[in-house]
Amino acid sequence: MEKIVVNGGAPLNGVIEVSGMKNAALAIILGSLITEDKCIIENLPAINDVSTSLEILRQMGLGIRMINKNTVEIDSSGAIGGSSPADLVRKMRASYYLMGAELGRYGKAYVAYPGGCDFGVRPIDQHIKGFEALGASVTLEEGGFVKISAENGLKGANIYFDVNTVGGTINIILAAVKAPGLTVIENAAREPHVVDLANFLNACGAKISGAGTDTIKIKGVEKLHGCTYAIIPDMIEAGTYMIAAAATKGTLKITNVIPKHLESISAKLEEMGVTVEEYDDYVIVSRHDKLNRVNIKTLPYPGFPTDMQPQMCVLLCLAEGISYLSESVFDNRFRYVEELKRMGASIKVDGKTAIIEGGKSLHAAPVRAVDLRAGVAMVLAGLAISGRTEIEEISHIERGYDDIVGKLRSVGADIKKVFVPDTVYFERAN
Numbered sequence: 001m002e003k004i005v006v007n008g009g010a011p012l013n014g015v016i017e018v019s020g021m022k023n024a025a026l027a028i029i030l031g032s033l034i035t036e037d038k039c040i041i042e043n044l045p046a047i048n049d050v051s052t053s054l055e056i057l058r059q060m061g062l063g064i065r066m067i068n069k070n071t072v073e074i075d076s077s078g079a080i081g082g083s084s085p086a087d088l089v090r091k092m093r094a095s096y097y098l099m100g101a102e103l104g105r106y107g108k109a110y111v112a113y114p115g116g117c118d119f120g121v122r123p124i125d126q127h128i129k130g131f132e133a134l135g136a137s138v139t140l141e142e143g144g145f146v147k148i149s150a151e152n153g154l155k156g157a158n159i160y161f162d163v164n165t166v167g168g169t170i171n172i173i174l175a176a177v178k179a180p181g182l183t184v185i186e187n188a189a190r191e192p193h194v195v196d197l198a199n200f201l202n203a204c205g206a207k208i209s210g211a212g213t214d215t216i217k218i219k220g221v222e223k224l225h226g227c228t229y230a231i232i233p234d235m236i237e238a239g240t241y242m243i244a245a246a247a248t249k250g251t252l253k254i255t256n257v258i259p260k261h262l263e264s265i266s267a268k269l270e271e272m273g274v275t276v277e278e279y280d281d282y283v284i285v286s287r288h289d290k291l292n293r294v295n296i297k298t299l300p301y302p303g304f305p306t307d308m309q310p311q312m313c314v315l316l317c318l319a320e321g322i323s324y325l326s327e328s329v330f331d332n333r334f335r336y337v338e339e340l341k342r343m344g345a346s347i348k349v350d351g352k353t354a355i356i357e358g359g360k361s362l363h364a365a366p367v368r369a370v371d372l373r374a375g376v377a378m379v380l381a382g383l384a385i386s387g388r389t390e391i392e393e394i395s396h397i398e399r400g401y402d403d404i405v406g407k408l409r410s411v412g413a414d415i416k417k418v419f420v421p422d423t424v425y426f427e428r429a430n
């Protein structure tokens with residue numbers, strides 16, 4: 001096992017470059033299965049979920065050639081549908097994009113039910129609603145597999161999502177891109193990674209319009225060819241480092257960003273008294289005075305992102321006064337609060353709202369990463385507090401942050417990864 005050890009309390013100052021967006025990369029990598037051709041994907045983040053996705057495709061018979069650390073050539077001509085390795089598929093939620101990609105390519109799909117961060121119930125009923133509207137039948141098979149088939153082929157359809165779902169929107173785009181006729185998705189997700197996937201598929205010859213709005217139209221095409229495509233920068237990674245600057249009273253220049261994607265995060269930080277200067281492809285974030293308390297409600301894009309909720313909770317613990325942080329996207333995304341309480345945080349979770357009494361002095365403590373964004377929130381807390389914070393179960397963090405220790409060390413953080421022999425680890429656990 002490994003853990004992260006942070007000796008915090010020092011301001012972070014310097015330049016951090018943001019990597020490609022995890023949630024765009026996973027959709028595009030797994031979605032490339034549908035092209036039956038060679039694709040070159042650039043600006044990939046070097047994270048475990050990307051490696052897992054590429055390994056899944058390799059085991060399905062696709063040709064995977066790393067051109068460099070951040071560029072891969074994927075040849076999907078030799079893919080064998082329905083052969084994805086269940087053990088890897090169950091490691092992450094994004095695996096369910098194989099359903100849309102296989103259905104779109106073969107008219108059928110057979111994929112293990114996906115895993116991913118535990119925020120309570122994460123159904124796929126809207127994905128199923130979309131697949132069925134396109135003419136497919138969906139059954140949950142023994143052993144936790146999803147079987148989808150369209151005996152009479154797929155055909156374009158009108159689909160209205162009951163809830164705003166990123167995964168559902170992406171999956172239906174993949175399933176519909178070769179379905180004869182016109183598919184219209186209403187109440188579609190507007191996230192930048194939905195747009196990135198649509199742009200990738202259009203570069204492969206698809207006919208998708210309206211991505212980024214709540215109505216997306218897809219005209220079915222016969223075949224898709226390969227392309228070369230660069231992933232957009234990761235707005236959540238960028239937002240995480242913006243909060244790192246604010247939490248440590250430092251100044252960070254965060255490069256390779258699209259400021260438009262960061263608008264809701266920048267607005268909240270400015271409301272808290274943090275300075276955010278926006279330039280073409282970078283932002284400079286600094287904080288010198290006290291933090292103001294604020295109220296935040298997470299919303300689908302362009303609202304404040306749910307994937308920034310744990311990180312923002314840490315910053316609100318440092319602000320003077322009572323702040324309300326409401327989670328409107330997931331059922332239960334406050335499991336990390338118990339870890340922050342071990343550091344002296346005063347937080348009361350009432351249903352989907354955390355009531356944070358900021359300004360309390362926090363102290364370093366051993367904590368664990370309960371999921372990806374909660375794990376990085378523990379790192380932020382450790383950076384803000386003087387003393388030694390140890391964070392266990394860091395595999396969650398490494399699913400989604402490219403070289404977080406290296407990037408933070410480069411701007412002055414006293415942070416390192418430490419190997420913990422399993423025997424020691426399990427003694428602690430018992």
Ligand code: EPZ
Pocket residue numbers: 022023026093094117121122123124125126127128163164165166167168189306307329330331372373400
């Ligand atoms: C994607 O998850 C992201 N994951 C999540 O990021 C992100 O938090 C989420 O979108 C919201 O932005 C990936 O892209 C791999 P949803 P997804 O479908 O697709 C409900 C991270 O940290 N819902 O938009 O699973 C669902 O339960 C991860 O990078 C249904 O009810 O999210 C949730 O309450 C964590 N039925 C809400 O909609 C469905 O069929 C939003 O889920 C589908 C979803």
